[in-house]
Amino acid sequence: MDDTILDLAVALGIGLLIGAERERRKGTGPGRAPAGIRTFSIAALAGATAMLVGGGPLLAAAALGIAVLAAAAYWRGREEDPGLTTEVALVLTVLLGGLAAERPALAAGLGVAVAILLAARGQLHRFVGTVLTAQEIRDALLFAAVTLIVLPVLPDRPVGPYGALNPHKLWLLVVLLMAVSGLGYIAIRLLGPRAGLPLAGLVGGFASSTATIGAMGNRARRDPTLLRPAIAGAVLSSVATIALLATVLAATSLQALRPLLPAILAGGAVALVYGVVFIRRALADTAPADTQPGRAFDPKAILGFAAGLAAIILAAAVLRDMFGHTGILVAATLAGFADAHSAAIMVATQVAAGHLPAEDAALPILLGFTTNTVSKAALAWLAGNRRFAAGVLPGLMLIALAAWGATFWWAGWWAGFAAG
Known part of the structure; x- marks a missing residue:
């Protein structure tokens, strides 16, 4: 035709x-x-x-x-x-x-x-007239403004002392935190607070587990009845972090992924089990939850999160300046304070280029993962309250311990197998 x-x-x-x-x-x-x-x-x-x-x-x-x-x-x-x-x-x-x-x-x-x-x-x-509240519309407009007006005009280059701060990337984390918090709010509206927050935490972890933990802590502080669902969402965000870590390693260097597989499997399993425990507790909780419409996100808490993260990045730059570049271990450890994935990509790139043996990749990546866990723990304490931190911190520590333990077990088993 x-x-x-x-x-x-x-x-x-x-x-x-x-x-x-x-x-x-x-x-x-x-x-x-x-x-x-x-x-x-x-x-x-x-x-x-x-x-x-x-x-x-x-x-x-x-x-x-x-x-x-x-x-x-x-x-x-x-x-x-x-x-x-x-x-x-x-x-x-x-x-x-x-x-x-x-x-x-x-x-x-x-x-x-x-x-x-x-x-x-x-x-x-x-x-628009009956389901959405006036506050929700204002929050949506605020999110559109910070995403479509502020973010594009910020410089995407290192500025400030030691050239450690990138305004565009920092503000991108602000946008991610707003999105994660808004996702949690929508999930609560659709599924109820008991099931909505864990789902939002799992999905939000693929964007930023650190931002998700900050958002969950803020939610738990505002409504104590949502403490257990918020803890579940915070810990489940680490499942997404570990899954994304495996993905970026596989995309960058399969050789670097091999020695990390035991740590990834063990840490992911612990995070999943710990999160499921708190999901069961949240669903079994009979205490009434606050169902009144609130805010999709708290701008003051989000700016506080960005300021805290900037302080962590600047402190890492100061330490690097004081002690110098002592190798990839120090670089990965410092990079992990801001993002575990950036440290992993840095190490995997060295492996792919032939500058680092694949069997030596596990230690610097795990150090970056551990320092990132420290950042998450600090933000869980600052964004939430003591009860939230008391629930999240054991989960974060168990995940890190499982990753390290599995790595040492695998290294020992592999050495014994090679010797035999």
């Missing part, structure tokens, strides 16, 4: 789809809406035909003509229906018809999206 016929068929389909939805809301009698399924179908074909015959200028003229007719129809019926949805949709249908002549797949997708938005009118109005 000729491509032109297919393009016109897509344009007609867009008009029929959007027009069918508008026809249901058109009404009857003298007060009915001015455009229905026939008008929208013709408008879409007009846009496609204009694009095929005269290109962009003729499409613009056709869209302008339809816009004038839509404005006249709105002016005539504004007392019965003051909304502009049908008129705007009609002009957009013309443009989508023109787009179908050039990029039919994109036009078809946009046409379906428009039809869905029009059909979901009642649900969207009810969601």
Whole structure:
């Protein structure tokens, strides 16, 4: 079939789809809406035909003509229906018809999206008007501002003393913390606080386990009845950290991953079991949880988290300046204070380049993982309260001990196997 016929068929389909939805809301009698399924179908074909015959200028003229007719129809019926949805949709249908002549797949997708938005009118109005609170809308706008306005303009380069601080990366962690906290809030709204926080912690750990622990600590401090679910979410974020650690090592150097496999399996298993224990306790807890709408995130707590992390990074830079570069062990240990994955990638890169034997990769990576655990423990204490820290810290220590123990066991077993 000729491509032109297919393009016109897509344009007609867009008009029929959007027009069918508008026809249901058109009404009857003298007060009915001015455009229905026939008008929208013709408008879409007009846009496609204009694009095929005269290109962009003729499409613009056709869209302008339809816009004038839509404005006249709105002016005539504004007392019965003051909304502009049908008129705007009609002009957009013309443009989508023109787009179908050039990029039919994109036009078809946009046409379906428009039809869905029009059909979901009642649900969207009810969601915004009755489900969302005013505070939730303000939090969403704040998140959009820090993500789309502040983050792009921050310099992505080292600044400050020792060139240790990267404003863009620090603010990216602020964005991640907001996202993780917001994810936890949404999970609580959908699943309830008992099951929502652990799920949010597990998913949020793939973005930043440190940020997730800070968010969970803040949640536990604000609502003590959510202490156990918050602890479960904080510990389960380490499961995601370990899984991501294995992923980045495999992507960078499979040789560096081999000696770390026992540590990854043991640490991940301990984190999973510890988190499941607190999930069971949370689900068995009969104390009423606070279900009143709160805030998706606490801006003061988030800025405090960013300041604390910047202090940790700066302290690591000071130590490096005082004691010098004494090898990859010190570098990985210091890098781990900020991020365990960056330390692992640094070591794995050395292994892949042949500068470090694969069997020597486990120690520096585990040192970075351990110092990162220290950072998590400090933030758990600062972001949460004593009860939260008392629940999270044993889990973090058990995970680290399991990783070290499995590594030493594997090294001993492997040495015995090689000697035998």
